Amino acid sequence: MNRSELFNMAQVEQERQAKLRFRILSCASTPCLSAGSQDVFNALQTAVTEHGLNAEVDVVASGCNGLCSHGPVVRIQTGDAPDDIYEFVTPEIARQIVARYADENGADVSEHLIPADAPFFAKQQRIVLGNSGRIDQEDIEGYIARGGYTALAHVLREMAPEQVCDAINQSGLRGRGGAGYPTGLKWQLVRKAPSNKKYVVVNCDEGDPGAYMDRTILESDPHRLLEGMAIAGYAVGADQGYIFVRGGYPGAEKRLNQLERVIRMAEKHGLLGGRVMDSNFSFRIDIRLGAGAFVCGEETALMLSIMGKRAQPVPRPPYPAQRGLWGAPTLLNNVETFANIVPIILNGADWYANIGTEKSKGTKVFALAGKVVNGGLIEVPMGMTLREIIYDIGGGIRDGHEFKAAQTGGPSGGCIPAQHLDSPVDYESMKALGSIMGSGGLIVLDDTSCMVDVARFFMEFCVDESCGKCVPCRVGTMQMLRQLEKICNGSATMQDLEILEELCEMVRETSLCGLGQSAPNPVLSTLRHFRDEYEAHILERRCPAGVCKMDQVPVMELAEELPRRMRSASGQKEVA
Amino acid sequence: MSVITLTLNGEMISGLTGQTLLEVIREHGVELPTLCHLEGISERGGCRLCMVEVNGRMTAACVTKANEGMHVNTHTEKLQNYRRMILELLFAERNHVCAVCVMNGHCELQSVAAAQGMDSVRYDYLSPELPMDASHKRFVLDHNRCILCTRCLRVCDEVEGAHTWELKGRGIHSMVITDLNGPWGESPSCTSCGKCVQVCPTGALYDQGSTVAEMEKKHDFLPWILGGRGKKEWNW
Amino acid sequence: MMAKKKEANTKIRLATAWLGGCSGCHMSFLDLDEQLLDLFAAADLVYSPIADIKEFPPNVDVTLVEGAVANVDHLELAQQIRANSKIVVSFGDCAVTGNVTSLRNRLGVDDLLTAVYHEGPGNLPRGGEVDKVMPALLPKVLPLHQVIPVDATIPGCPPDPERIWTAVSALLAGKEATLPEKMRMFG
Numbered sequence: 001m002n003r004s005e006l007f008n009m010a011q012v013e014q015e016r017q018a019k020l021r022f023r024i025l026s027c028a029s030t031p032c033l034s035a036g037s038q039d040v041f042n043a044l045q046t047a048v049t050e051h052g053l054n055a056e057v058d059v060v061a062s063g064c065n066g067l068c069s070h071g072p073v074v075r076i077q078t079g080d081a082p083d084d085i086y087e088f089v090t091p092e093i094a095r096q097i098v099a100r101y102a103d104e105n106g107a108d109v110s111e112h113l114i115p116a117d118a119p120f121f122a123k124q125q126r127i128v129l130g131n132s133g134r135i136d137q138e139d140i141e142g143y144i145a146r147g148g149y150t151a152l153a154h155v156l157r158e159m160a161p162e163q164v165c166d167a168i169n170q171s172g173l174r175g176r177g178g179a180g181y182p183t184g185l186k187w188q189l190v191r192k193a194p195s196n197k198k199y200v201v202v203n204c205d206e207g208d209p210g211a212y213m214d215r216t217i218l219e220s221d222p223h224r225l226l227e228g229m230a231i232a233g234y235a236v237g238a239d240q241g242y243i244f245v246r247g248g249y250p251g252a253e254k255r256l257n258q259l260e261r262v263i264r265m266a267e268k269h270g271l272l273g274g275r276v277m278d279s280n281f282s283f284r285i286d287i288r289l290g291a292g293a294f295v296c297g298e299e300t301a302l303m304l305s306i307m308g309k310r311a312q313p314v315p316r317p318p319y320p321a322q323r324g325l326w327g328a329p330t331l332l333n334n335v336e337t338f339a340n341i342v343p344i345i346l347n348g349a350d351w352y353a354n355i356g357t358e359k360s361k362g363t364k365v366f367a368l369a370g371k372v373v374n375g376g377l378i379e380v381p382m383g384m385t386l387r388e389i390i391y392d393i394g395g396g397i398r399d400g401h402e403f404k405a406a407q408t409g410g411p412s413g414g415c416i417p418a419q420h421l422d423s424p425v426d427y428e429s430m431k432a433l434g435s436i437m438g439s440g441g442l443i444v445l446d447d448t449s450c451m452v453d454v455a456r457f458f459m460e461f462c463v464d465e466s467c468g469k470c471v472p473c474r475v476g477t478m479q480m481l482r483q484l485e486k487i488c489n490g491s492a493t494m495q496d497l498e499i500l501e502e503l504c505e506m507v508r509e510t511s512l513c514g515l516g517q518s519a520p521n522p523v524l525s526t527l528r529h530f531r532d533e534y535e536a537h538i539l540e541r542r543c544p545a546g547v548c549k550m551d552q553v554p555v556m557e558l559a560e561e562l563p564r565r566m567r568s569a570s571g572q573k574e575v576a
Numbered sequence: 577m578s579v580i581t582l583t584l585n586g587e588m589i590s591g592l593t594g595q596t597l598l599e600v601i602r603e604h605g606v607e608l609p610t611l612c613h614l615e616g617i618s619e620r621g622g623c624r625l626c627m628v629e630v631n632g633r634m635t636a637a638c639v640t641k642a643n644e645g646m647h648v649n650t651h652t653e654k655l656q657n658y659r660r661m662i663l664e665l666l667f668a669e670r671n672h673v674c675a676v677c678v679m680n681g682h683c684e685l686q687s688v689a690a691a692q693g694m695d696s697v698r699y700d701y702l703s704p705e706l707p708m709d710a711s712h713k714r715f716v717l718d719h720n721r722c723i724l725c726t727r728c729l730r731v732c733d734e735v736e737g738a739h740t741w742e743l744k745g746r747g748i749h750s751m752v753i754t755d756l757n758g759p760w761g762e763s764p765s766c767t768s769c770g771k772c773v774q775v776c777p778t779g780a781l782y783d784q785g786s787t788v789a790e791m792e793k794k795h796d797f798l799p800w801i802l803g804g805r806g807k808k809e810w811n812w
Numbered sequence: 813m814m815a816k817k818k819e820a821n822t823k824i825r826l827a828t829a830w831l832g833g834c835s836g837c838h839m840s841f842l843d844l845d846e847q848l849l850d851l852f853a854a855a856d857l858v859y860s861p862i863a864d865i866k867e868f869p870p871n872v873d874v875t876l877v878e879g880a881v882a883n884v885d886h887l888e889l890a891q892q893i894r895a896n897s898k899i900v901v902s903f904g905d906c907a908v909t910g911n912v913t914s915l916r917n918r919l920g921v922d923d924l925l926t927a928v929y930h931e932g933p934g935n936l937p938r939g940g941e942v943d944k945v946m947p948a949l950l951p952k953v954l955p956l957h958q959v960i961p962v963d964a965t966i967p968g969c970p971p972d973p974e975r976i977w978t979a980v981s982a983l984l985a986g987k988e989a990t991l992p993e994k995m996r997m998f999g
Contacts, residue, residue: 463748
């Protein structure tokens, strides 16, 4: 497919859609599926057939609309009018919706209609998720009708590879995987690395508890990712890309088969593969499935996994941009980073640089979870305050409870307490508060959450996910977990807290890779903002949130406690 | 190779490009403890005992190339403290009971701990229940004493060329295995050369029949084998 | 501090205690041989398993503690020792690391008692004399410093007399009991 054929296909599809009475987009992403959206989709199809509307109405299994806690979600597109979005749709409601749109006198379904000005949607700025919820991932025409692959066409015809790198650099885009390294700089490094073989790799080993940004982009708008990768390949001089997907997702196999079909479909249309769009640029993309290890998110471990080896990080330098896959310079970015490329190319670097804050440009996708009313996938401009995210978009705290902290950045991140609700969300501010931006996990905690227990939860995660290569991470995390468990069960002393704090510093400074270096963060940040809770556990043997059981005693008190327990275990009465 | 100049504990010293910091530091008579490092096999950077401060940032000396103008500190109070903590972590991880160990008196973990002044372990002894493998006719593997330095893996892969040893599991549950986790004695790839036993720093690998404090190991054979290969000394 | 006290009139009040260990450290202590004469010229032995004293006395200057903390009796004695001693020394590997005594840690207490007292040749019934007489076992055997603060350690299984003398003579002289590297090895 060449440039004019691409535009032609877009036009044909746009015209076809314009002739329809309306289009029904039923969310088929994982959260809605688990809420029963497959039945809803079937009901929608049946209802459309019953109304004899098959030729006039599209029923599409779409990607994610974001409001995951209110699923299944159904979106209706009618001509140029703003889309109507319905929440909590059941098969019965689905039939009523079809009836309503087929005939204005149909049943009243407004109870499930989300108002057009609902802050959950109005406050968001959906760039990365621009197509999400509006197309079927396997429908390449649908993507092309929304301007898909025109950025790649533009780059191949109008821009030299250096210009592409420069544009990304000017946009101010920073890596969305968490560390925030300037993307354009990385691209330039790989571009300048001397080698006739280079690779582009997408990190989709998303593993933070509660986070599903990358997965959703992959499922909802995969062509956007493929196009971004191809542009990157052109810019750095690579002819091979890999999408590294975390193994172990429920339903991962089905999703990967879909993704495989999407890639081959793009190849079939000449948008990937040999001589892309009849140019001299060739770019092949393949999927690599990890074995479900969190550490594969670390770039050196990820590359070893792609090469079929045990995923254990190796010290840097050399960085992947110098020596990556099979020794060749490798560009490694996160899914969301690549998903930002197309809009930057289409709208220009300056447009992008105007969004966000001075040092953090653009938007960020968050998986808003925890004790908020509206949980789901959101995209906001950098610099929005936590308060706006949690109270406006998130709709505040559930069940009238009080906000306590926001956990960002998953097991590498930290907790931000109420007094910092008005600080802007960008790379620098989050770091200053002792947390990190991370890849976009945002868990809201309320007054029923014990902060020591939260730290213990994340430490348990790090123990499970440590690769075991370096001692501080392998054993240090385990020992930190032991101390946290003691604090949570009431057997800790202030000396244990000292040991814990000392371990945090040591593990942070001496671990080999980012996983170990950041493993103490949840403890350090909760200690920084909620030290009183730790002290209540130890000094008063009391869990302020009432979460921890506190059924043990410090070892010094075992001399009295043990005989008492043995007596009660053997049925003897306690001696007063 | 060109000469580079760097500062080691306040003194100007010189090294060659391509050398690791560990090589340069040891050449200049400064003792740095190591456990996973062994001359003759590749570096791992896993034990973290050779951590040094380079321009104020911590890095493992064995996997860092010496560079012009580096300011290296090897024995700050913090580094010494961290080294003792790492040793404490190792002693707490598995069942290191020196008094009943075949390598008592010859063990690298034991002597590094003594040299670093690690006099006691503040952390919980994890006391895991770990198996032994005595199926090999000449050697024994005791996981209780393994510190996962992977010298055995590397020497088997890089020098003997058999790659009998591998790791299974991850994190605290990592364990060395032979082939696909079968008994060592039934390993079809093992050549029974014994290099793994000789390079093992602790009593995790030892000769059948050894009892407490009887096992001694030598790894000076490694540079000899490798040097011989390079210089083609073996024509007999 | 102690040197002053010595001048004042009394000798140093020395104690040794025996927790969960094999008494090998005490045997090695007796192997000080003629140095014992020097030792007792400077110190009085106010409590020890080799002297028949039932109660741990107050105002002890130096206490050498052999063995790990394995049961509630050890725990109580350890607390008494700490409360009544100026300097507490972990004496031998069991006190320092848990050593052989702690080999049982990978078993639970119940499994351990079952294996030793109920499945052995004697096959004692549960809830019998043994269960009543024996002090309650701690869930895990602990080195001494994980129970009470410890001021010095003498590693070794057992520590040989040279180590003991190096440490003890330093303490008698009012100095810190820091051992040279070759005397610091466990085992």
